[in-house]
Amino acid sequence: MDFLFIDARDPIFGLIILVLSVVVVVIFSYFWGVFSRKSKDASIDKFLAKFSQDDSKIIESLSSLDSPELAVIATGFAKLGDWQKAANFYEKAIKKAGHDEKMLLLGDLGLAYIKTGLLKNAKDCLEELLGAKPRDEKALFHLLFVYEKLKDKAGIKSCLDALFALGCCDDDLRAYIGASELLSAPLSTGDKITALKTLPQTALVKRYICELKSKNYEKPSADELPPLQMCADLFDLDTLSEFWSEFFTDEQSGCENLKFSIKLAKLAKENNLGAKLEFKYTCTACKNELPLFFARCPKCLKIASVKLDATLRQDESFSQQKGDM
Numbered sequence: 001m002d003f004l005f006i007d008a009r010d011p012i013f014g015l016i017i018l019v020l021s022v023v024v025v026v027i028f029s030y031f032w033g034v035f036s037r038k039s040k041d042a043s044i045d046k047f048l049a050k051f052s053q054d055d056s057k058i059i060e061s062l063s064s065l066d067s068p069e070l071a072v073i074a075t076g077f078a079k080l081g082d083w084q085k086a087a088n089f090y091e092k093a094i095k096k097a098g099h100d101e102k103m104l105l106l107g108d109l110g111l112a113y114i115k116t117g118l119l120k121n122a123k124d125c126l127e128e129l130l131g132a133k134p135r136d137e138k139a140l141f142h143l144l145f146v147y148e149k150l151k152d153k154a155g156i157k158s159c160l161d162a163l164f165a166l167g168c169c170d171d172d173l174r175a176y177i178g179a180s181e182l183l184s185a186p187l188s189t190g191d192k193i194t195a196l197k198t199l200p201q202t203a204l205v206k207r208y209i210c211e212l213k214s215k216n217y218e219k220p221s222a223d224e225l226p227p228l229q230m231c232a233d234l235f236d237l238d239t240l241s242e243f244w245s246e247f248f249t250d251e252q253s254g255c256e257n258l259k260f261s262i263k264l265a266k267l268a269k270e271n272n273l274g275a276k277l278e279f280k281y282t283c284t285a286c287k288n289e290l291p292l293f294f295a296r297c298p299k300c301l302k303i304a305s306v307k308l309d310a311t312l313r314q315d316e317s318f319s320q321q322k323g324d325m
């Protein structure tokens with residue numbers, strides 16, 4: 001072991017060995033920490049997953065835990081997507097919590113109520129939180145969602161005013177709220193289009209205008225068109241090529257996959273091959289994928305976060321037609 005001492009033989013060699021030993025210990029400690037944390041998280045998830053299947057008696061037995069421990073369990077259930085049990089444990093945690101901890105948990109409970117469809121409970125919960133912390137941006141966005149669902153116009157306005165005062169009310173949000181109200185109003189398609197044009201002309205509002213015009217068998221004008229990745233599903237291949245001829249020559253469009261799929265579909269059509277475009281809609285915020293267009297992500301509740309993409313698929317109706325001939 002003498003070689004480990006700096007003064008034994010070559011002092012530089014001893015120093016290098018010492019430094020290497022320290023580095024090995026630090027690296028080992030780091031990976032052990034990561035591993036043990038992961039295995040702890042995994043065991044909590046497994047534990048909760050088992051509870052998800054079992055009888056509620058066992059869940060009731062956890063009620064004796066302290067507020068922070070109950071909150072950890074509630075968050076675990078929320079991560080598993082079991083919002084009913086998450087809400088149940090947040091309620092238990094709040095009953096035992098002090099004032100500051102309660103304020104932190106009310107936001108989580110409000111979201112759990114939204115996810116379970118208990119909108120009145122969510123409203124009470126978020127309003128209580130905002131009474132104490134009126135600048136809580138996340139709670140304001142969640143309460144705005146609740147007011148929208150409850151069709152509470154005064155509530156929507158108060159939330160928008162508060163978000164505007166915080167500098168968080170952008171064109172996307174104002175356009176989304178305005179358009180939602182207009183689209184559900186008892187107006188003719190033409191009047192809805194006229195009213196939509198008074199809103200900030202965001203990609204979402206332009207998409208709505210295109211949707212309404214296609215119902216009326218009208219073509220949108222060039223300045224009414226949103227970016228292609230917001231509306232490619234609304235038009236046939238010829239119209240897409242006509243409207244977006246510039247897009248197909250622009251190498252910087254940022255939608256290479258979409259552009260490639262549309263080009264392939266057009267080639268397939270020209271050569272009478274049975275193929276069609278299949279669209280999917282992804283939330284750029286949480287990566288949630290849906291088969292239908294959404295203005296607000298149903299998972300993370302973000303507005304204007306949708307991105308459209310397409311893949312080429314075999315058109316089965318085309319093969320059947322060919323077989324019939």
Ligand SMILES: [Zn+2]
Nearest residue numbers: 283286297300
């Ligand atoms: Zn999302």
